[in-house]
Amino acid sequence: MKRGTGLDLWWQEGYESGRAYLAEARYVKDGKWHGFDWWLNEDQKSVWQERHFQSDQQHGIERSWNN
DSSP states (O other): OBTTBEEEEEEEEOTTTOOEEEEEEEEEETTEEEEEEEEEOTTSSOEEEEEEEETTEEOSOOEEOOO
């Protein structure tokens, strides 16, 4: 993150494995959500939610997947 712009990554502990994994990734521009926002599954191979933001406002398609 440089001057509030970059990629914001959130890590979480796995429910069963107890290992840390990348759970959320979102783009930030000037301190505001701007671009894609992904919520990732513990398998690190699939996404369960995808959204898009423009200047902190949700913009465009929102998709969610289940098992």
